[in-house]
Amino acid sequence: MSVLVVGSLNEDVLVTVDRLPGRGETVIGSAVTVAPGGKGANQAAAAGRLGGGVAMIGRVGDDPAGDRQRAALADAGVHVGLVRSTPGELTGTATIPVEAEGGENLIVVVPGANAALLPVDVDVAELRQATVVLLQLETPLETVLAAAGAAAGIVVLNPAPPQPLPADLLALVDVLVPNEHELRRLTGADHGDRDPAALVELARGLGAGSVVVTLGARGALVVPVEGDAVLQAPPSVQAVDTTGAGDCFCGALAQALAREEPLAGAVRYAVAAAAASTTGAGARGALPDHAAVTVLLPSVPPAVPVT
Ligand code: RIB
Numbered sequence: 001m002s003v004l005v006v007g008s009l010n011e012d013v014l015v016t017v018d019r020l021p022g023r024g025e026t027v028i029g030s031a032v033t034v035a036p037g038g039k040g041a042n043q044a045a046a047a048g049r050l051g052g053g054v055a056m057i058g059r060v061g062d063d064p065a066g067d068r069q070r071a072a073l074a075d076a077g078v079h080v081g082l083v084r085s086t087p088g089e090l091t092g093t094a095t096i097p098v099e100a101e102g103g104e105n106l107i108v109v110v111p112g113a114n115a116a117l118l119p120v121d122v123d124v125a126e127l128r129q130a131t132v133v134l135l136q137l138e139t140p141l142e143t144v145l146a147a148a149g150a151a152a153g154i155v156v157l158n159p160a161p162p163q164p165l166p167a168d169l170l171a172l173v174d175v176l177v178p179n180e181h182e183l184r185r186l187t188g189a190d191h192g193d194r195d196p197a198a199l200v201e202l203a204r205g206l207g208a209g210s211v212v213v214t215l216g217a218r219g220a221l222v223v224p225v226e227g228d229a230v231l232q233a234p235p236s237v238q239a240v241d242t243t244g245a246g247d248c249f250c251g252a253l254a255q256a257l258a259r260e261e262p263l264a265g266a267v268r269y270a271v272a273a274a275a276a277s278t279t280g281a282g283a284r285g286a287l288p289d290h291a292a293v294t295v296l297l298p299s300v301p302p303a304v305p306v307t
Pocket of ligand 1: 008010011012036037038039042093094107109138243244246247283
């Protein structure tokens, strides 16, 4: 396998709202859509659309939603033989209000069967032989740790949703991909605004390998183990829904790393893919294929050094 994803599969309930509700507030939505989701499955689907040799390890419930998640992944070209049904559990769900203009969202996940993904599930030859193993934090931490420990290829961890990470896990990670919020949570930093140089300093203090900080519409910050950090801006697109853009970024990054692209080139490819993914509704509404990303690449600005 080129890319092996270990992670979550959810059924997403997307609700269109004029603006996101505040704490304790009720707002009226205008539309509801049910779509395949889950950070792990979204990342696998993104990688699958962009190239071959992608497989996923995960757990769904013994229910129709589980069948739908497996079918959606297979439709994206992902091998789903290691996505198992879990008797007595429901497939994970996510409720996601999305603003009609600009596509900002917030997400509440009920893990269901994702919580039953155990270290024994990742004790398979496919994981040991994968070129890139792509992980997130919507499944038990002990399973993430077992997968990182068993991997012989490049280990990429998207620490979402964030939680304190043990040093032994960080030591196994080759490329950590937090967003700005996750980087703050992992480092215990406050919520103040930070310029790219300050974010680089936070990233360097993590004790992981290379760090790529995703910054939404501002692109991504590449902080390599050795050498200078750079800020990679994305191409300009008309965003409709940003749900899952970070997942598309991770899937595309994994595909490019599996092709042996250097980290900066892989990030350039990933910002183009993620930008394209925001032009349709839902986490997988506009996942690009390799040809579509190739068309966008010339409009990706050059990366600039961060000093
Ligand atoms: O990153 C977006 C994803 O987060 C959604 O698809 C939802 O299922 C949650 O896992």
